[in-house]
Amino acid sequence: MDTVLAAPTPTPRPSGGLPSPTTTAGERAAALAAADAVARPTEKMSAHDLHAWFGKAEALKGITLPLLERRVTAIIGPSGCGKSTFVRCLNRMHEVVPGARVAGRVLLDGQDVYASQVNPVRVRRRVGMVFQKPNPFPTMSIRENTLAGLRLGGEKAPDPAGLAEKALRQAALWDEVKDILGRSGSGLSGGQQQRLCIARALALEPEVLLMDEPCSALDPIATARIEELIHGLRERYTIVIVTHNMQQAARVADYTAFFHLGELVEYDRTDVLFTRPSRQRTEDYITGRFG
Ligand SMILES: Nc1ncnc2c1ncn2[C@@H]1O[C@H](COP(=O)(O)OP(=O)(O)OP(=O)(O)O)[C@@H](O)[C@H]1O
Numbered sequence: 659m660d661t662v663l664a665a666p667t668p669t670p671r672p673s674g675g676l677p678s679p680t681t682t683a684g685e686r687a688a689a690l691a692a693a694d695a696v697a698r699p700t701e702k703m704s705a706h707d708l709h710a711w712f713g714k715a716e717a718l719k720g721i722t723l724p725l726l727e728r729r730v731t732a733i734i735g736p737s738g739c740g741k742s743t744f745v746r747c748l749n750r751m752h753e754v755v756p757g758a759r760v761a762g763r764v765l766l767d768g769q770d771v772y773a774s775q776v777n778p779v780r781v782r783r784r785v786g787m788v789f790q791k792p793n794p795f796p797t798m799s800i801r802e803n804t805l806a807g808l809r810l811g812g813e814k815a816p817d818p819a820g821l822a823e824k825a826l827r828q829a830a831l832w833d834e835v836k837d838i839l840g841r842s843g844s845g846l847s848g849g850q851q852q853r854l855c856i857a858r859a860l861a862l863e864p865e866v867l868l869m870d871e872p873c874s875a876l877d878p879i880a881t882a883r884i885e886e887l888i889h890g891l892r893e894r895y896t897i898v899i900v901t902h903n904m905q906q907a908a909r910v911a912d913y914t915a916f917f918h919l920g921e922l923v924e925y926d927r928t929d930v931l932f933t934r935p936s937r938q939r940t941e942d943y944i945t946g947r948f949g
């Protein structure tokens with residue numbers, strides 16, 4: 659029996675005066691701080707004393723971190739500190755690496771995704787993922803790529819054309835591809851391919867979207883498009899974004915977690931973490947003293 663995975667009733671968005679996505683990051687942070695101080699958003703997911711190993715090497719050393727509903731959480735930290743491992747533990751992808759192991763709890767709507775009766779495939783369905791390098795399937799058309807997640811899961815959408823259009827619109831790609839849906843996905847630009855991969859994740863109608871350095875292979879214009887897209891998606895999804903780029907974290911994330919050597923050093927509202935960090939290690943990192 660698959661207890662975690664009954665779809666939850668969507669919680670209404672708090673009417674705390676959140677600004678529209680067109681406001682500046684500073685305005686948004688201030689309004690968000692005011693709204694979140696009155697009513698802290700629900701924890702859509704959370705990690706509790708999460709440890710992860712590759713063989714004998716411990717990559718995560720007891721991470722406890724909330725991921726608030728319909729907020730963007732950035733994970734920052736130097737290379738090798740465990741950012742990718744952390745997000746891969748959230749949707750049970752870490753365990754597919756031979757010799758990899760996880761201990762601790764990861765809650766999704768309050769239920770442990772590592773509980774023995776839970777099917778990891780269903781977890782991955784609810785917690786979607788977008789990778790660093792855009793990876794559309796080269797032999798599939800744009801439409802087929804958008805629907806590939808369903809097809810791989812052996813599902814048939816009742817209205818595939820409608821679902822593909824909806825996902826491509828949400829990924830802000832529809833206008834650019836609506837007349838070439840039958841062409842190969844690999845013929846698109848890097849930024850378009852990444853939005854296609856985001857559409858592919860969204861077609862599965864996840865509740866949480868994990869993005870592991872989604873812009874690191876993109877130029878500044880394509881990066882700006884993805885950041886704009888994240889601003890729109892935060893209205894519906896809980897988003898976790900791993901980034902090496904601190905300016906990007908400051909622009910897109912409501913909350914930021916700083917990892918170092920497999921530990922969570924600090925977690926706070928993004929504006930607070932970047933302007934008034936409470937730990938010396940955070941300050942050293944954000945001021946470029948190491949990393
Ligand atoms: N497949 C693997 N096998 C063995 N060790 C691994 C594997 N993947 C990662 N590691 C190790 O686990 C630790 C955390 O790696 P991880 O990829 O999570 O870091 P990261 O913060 O995402 O780094 P980067 O910013 O370079 O992407 C590192 O010490 C890394 O060498």
Ligand SMILES: [Mg+2]
Nearest residue numbers: 741742743870
């Ligand atoms: Mg990584």
